[in-house]
Structure formats: C-alpha cells, structure tokens
Amino acid sequence: MRTLSGDPEQWRHLLLYAVETQVAHVSAESARRTELVQAKKQRDAAAENMDRAAWLESLQLTLQVETVTDGRHPRYARALELLNKTNQFNTTGRRWSDAELQNWLAAGGVLLAVSTQDRFAPHGLIALALLQSNAIMQMVLSCRVFGLGIETALLAEAVRQIQAGGHDEFLGHFSATGRNDACRDFWPEQGLVWDAEQSLWRGSVAPEWPTWIRP
Numbered sequence: 168m169r170t171l172s173g174d175p176e177q178w179r180h181l182l183l184y185a186v187e188t189q190v191a192h193v194s195a196e197s198a199r200r201t202e203l204v205q206a207k208k209q210r211d212a213a214a215e216n217m218d219r220a221a222w223l224e225s226l227q228l229t230l231q232v233e234t235v236t237d238g239r240h241p242r243y244a245r246a247l248e249l250l251n252k253t254n255q256f257n258t259t260g261r262r263w264s265d266a267e268l269q270n271w272l273a274a275g276g277v278l279l280a281v282s283t284q285d286r287f288a289p290h291g292l293i294a295l296a297l298l299q300s301n302a303i304m305q306m307v308l309s310c311r312v313f314g315l316g317i318e319t320a321l322l323a324e325a326v327r328q329i330q331a332g333g334h335d336e337f338l339g340h341f342s343a344t345g346r347n348d349a350c351r352d353f354w355p356e357q358g359l360v361w362d363a364e365q366s367l368w369r370g371s372v373a374p375e376w377p378t379w380i381r382p
Contacts, residue, residue, distance in 0.1 A: 206288035207311050223379040226285040228315060230380050232324050235278040238269045242280045245292045249307060256308035256318065258353065260344035275299065277328070281321050283312065294318065296325045301334035302367075306350070313349070316377035322357055326373035339368035 171178050214222045235243055251262050263271075272278065281294035293309040294317050303325055308318050329337045339354040355361070359368035376382075 202288065204311070206285075206290070209287045210285065220379075223315070223377075226287075226315070226379070228283060228285045228380050230317065230320055230382055231282045232321070232382075233280045233282070235272070235280050237272050238265070242282075242292055246278055246280050246295055249292060249295055249309065250305075253307040253309065254344070254346040255310050255349040256306075256313070256353075257344070257347050258306045258350050259304070259340055259342045260347055261305055261342075271297075271299075276304075279321065279325055279328070281317060283315075283317060294321050296321050298325060298329065301329050301332070301336060302338040302340065303329075304340055306353075308350075310349075316380060318350075318353065319357065319374050320376055320380050323374050323376045326370075330373070336369060336371050339370065341368065 171181060210226065213225065217225065233240070233242055235246055237243070247263060247265060247268055250268070254260070268278075277298040279296040279298065280292050282292045283290050283294075290309075290312060293312050294307065296306045297304040303322070306318065306321065306325075308321075326337050339357075339359050341351070341354060343351065354368035354370075357370065357374050358372055359370035361367075362369050
C-alpha cells in the first residue's frame, strides 16, 4: 500500500502516472466509458414515453457474436477485462488470470464474445459465455445493457453451438457471490431445471432469439 503525502498539487500527477496505477491494456470500451454512459442515459430517457415492445424495436439493436479460441484474437484482451470487472451479471463470479484463461482455451474451451450497438452508440464487447463441451461455465453481461434481452440472445447462440457439437443437453453453472443477484434467476427463467445432485442447471431447449435484436 502506498500513501500520498507532501504537496497535494502533486497527487494528481502521481495518480495518473505512477507505475502502480498503469495497466497493460486499455480497451476501447474503457476509453469511451463516459460516452457509453451518456448513451445509456439517452436510451433510458427514450423509454419513458413508449411501451416496452415499441421501445425495444426503436433501439435498432444489432448484435455480433465472435468465437475466441486463443489469446491472439483481437477481442481477447477486452474479454479478459470484462470477465474480471463484471459483478452484477456474472453467473459464477470467477476471476481469471491471463495465463489461466489462455490455458483453459488451449484445453478446448470456447469463449463467445458479444458486441452490440444501437441507434445511440456502438457499445463494443459487452457480454461473454464460456463453453466447455456441453457446459456453459460462466456468463457475464455489462450492467450498461441490462434489460435488452442480450443475455437471451447469447444463450440462444451458445446452445446452438453446443447442439451443433452433438449434445442434446446443455448445462448452466451458477455460484452466488453476494453481488450477482441480477442473474440469480437467469437459468430457471430460461427453462433450465436444477440438478441438486450435480449442483448445476440442466436444459435441452434453446431459448428463442429476441425478435428486436438483429444479428
């Protein structure tokens, strides 16, 4: 732990440029955080005078899913950042080191990375699903895009890929962290059934892709 003393006018310089406060990579999403928060405020304001269905359609929401299988993918660094910064919608709360995630991918894990934009702004990479065989090991979603159905679209794509791999059943993992109540009911809401013996959720029917989201 480092404490600041001396001339307070120097503190800002220290906070900005000290070795301890530097990061190896700043994602485009982090660099544009203020702009993206403002876009969310505009989106929420637009909802005040419209019913939910009309509002969702008006957003002109588009979504892109990319498959990340190693650390060379251009979205890998942001994916690792999102995994380790997301608390509210994070189905297990697990934090990953760079080495752990790269080793997991090398062992056959697949990371689905979702980027989205609406008529207010491009929001960048905002959701992830970690797949291993027929299991969805972890899902995360940025709080900036809650309530848009993106998690359902991601699950639909995850299940599609699992089924394409020859599996009839898919599994969902959840661990309560005390901070992830936002996704506590996600699996049962999507039709999965709790397996108390294995301590996981089981499903066999993919959810429908939300009609207002354009792939």
